[in-house]
Amino acid sequence: MRVRTPVDFGLMIRQARRSRGMTQQQLARAALVGRQWVVEIEAGKPRAELGMVLRTLAALDLSLTMHGEGIPELRRSGDPSEAVDLQSVLDAHRRNPS
Amino acid sequence: MRVRTPVDFGLMIRQARRSRGMTQQQLARAALVGRQWVVEIEAGKPRAELGMVLRTLAALDLSLTMHGEGIPELRRSGDPSEAVDLQSVLDAHRRNPS
DNA sequence: CCGCAAAGTCGCCGTTCGGCTACAATCCCT
DNA sequence: AGGGATTGTAGCCGAACGGCGACTTTGCGG
Numbered sequence: 001m002r003v004r005t006p007v008d009f010g011l012m013i014r015q016a017r018r019s020r021g022m023t024q025q026q027l028a029r030a031a032l033v034g035r036q037w038v039v040e041i042e043a044g045k046p047r048a049e050l051g052m053v054l055r056t057l058a059a060l061d062l063s064l065t066m067h068g069e070g071i072p073e074l075r076r077s078g079d080p081s082e083a084v085d086l087q088s089v090l091d092a093h094r095r096n097p098s
Numbered sequence: 099m100r101v102r103t104p105v106d107f108g109l110m111i112r113q114a115r116r117s118r119g120m121t122q123q124q125l126a127r128a129a130l131v132g133r134q135w136v137v138e139i140e141a142g143k144p145r146a147e148l149g150m151v152l153r154t155l156a157a158l159d160l161s162l163t164m165h166g167e168g169i170p171e172l173r174r175s176g177d178p179s180e181a182v183d184l185q186s187v188l189d190a191h192r193r194n195p196s
Numbered sequence: 197c198c199g200c201a202a203a204g205t206c207g208c209c210g211t212t213c214g215g216c217t218a219c220a221a222t223c224c225c226t
Numbered sequence: 227a228g229g230g231a232t233t234g235t236a237g238c239c240g241a242a243c244g245g246c247g248a249c250t251t252t253g254c255g256g
Contacts, residue, residue: 001169003162008147012164016193019168022234034215046149047212047243050104053148061166066100066110070117072099085251121202132245137204145213145242 003064007044014042016060030059081094101162102168107151110139112156128157 003009024042028035033052041048041056057064059092066075101107115125122140126133130148139146141152157163165171 001171004156004169005152009148009185011198016166016173024234025232035112036216037214040214043234044116045213047147048147049145050107051144052214056252057164058102062169063165065165066099066101066155066160067163068114068158070114071110073161079188086238097182122204123202134204134246135244138244141204147213147243150244 005044006041006046006048010042010044012062013038013060014055016062017042020060022060027056027059031056102142103142104139104146108140108142109160110160110183111136111154114142114160115140120158125157129154 001012003012017024022030024038025035027039029041031038031052032055037048038056041053060070101109101110115122120128122136125131126136129150130153134159135146135150136154152162174182
């Protein structure tokens with residue numbers, strides 16, 4: 001899901017934390033931040049420190065991806081000659097799961 | 099491309115800025131930050147403020163996406179009962195492309 | 197090789213951070 | 227409704243932030 005603002009980060013962090021049954025205190029310990037900081041980041045604090053935010057995402061096993069002109073999509077793609085039409089392969093599999 | 103650390107942010111911001119032929123000064127003005135701040139973020143400053151980072155990405159027309167348990171995808175996924183093991187399907191296809 | 201623009205560094209300054217303790221408000225679970 | 231756990235607030239503190247002006251260094255075109 002797209003992330004544009006600090007509030008977006010807050011909502012997703014809260015959602016991920018709850019879906020894992022973690023308490024703010026537990027998340028705080030796992031991410032090496034204060035419990036109050038978790039309160040604030042979940043509220044969308046715009047001036048929170050980048051490094052802490054990233055540690056928090058890591059503690060929740062969340063990952064970030066960047067897109068845009070000049071940003072490589074993937075680190076390394078395979079040989080194009082080995083490319084397959086994924087959709088047709090899947091269709092074939094569904095017709096005959098062998 | 100995956101982003102894990104402040105240094106990753108720095109590298110991508112720099113790369114995107116250059117690919118757009120922008121100067122640090124221009125980017126700073128567009129993102130409403132100081133020029134020195136751009137120097138620091140491109141060097142991977144871990145304690146940079148989240149909001150400024152996001153403004154900078156916006157100024158460069160870069161977008162962030164979050165992935166992980168509990169984070170809704172843009173597209174709804176299908177019925178889990180229809181899930182297939184993509185890797186094994188592909189392996190089978192490569193062994194016998196029919 | 198020169199010269200200018202871009203990039204990086206330094207110090208000053210007022211502001212804000214984030215941890216902490218303590219307390220209030222909520223939420224659950226029984 | 228009762229009571230512990232969870233979450234949200236408030237204030238204090240030392241530390242770091244980010245803007246700014248002034249340099250220095252680097253890089254590139256002529």
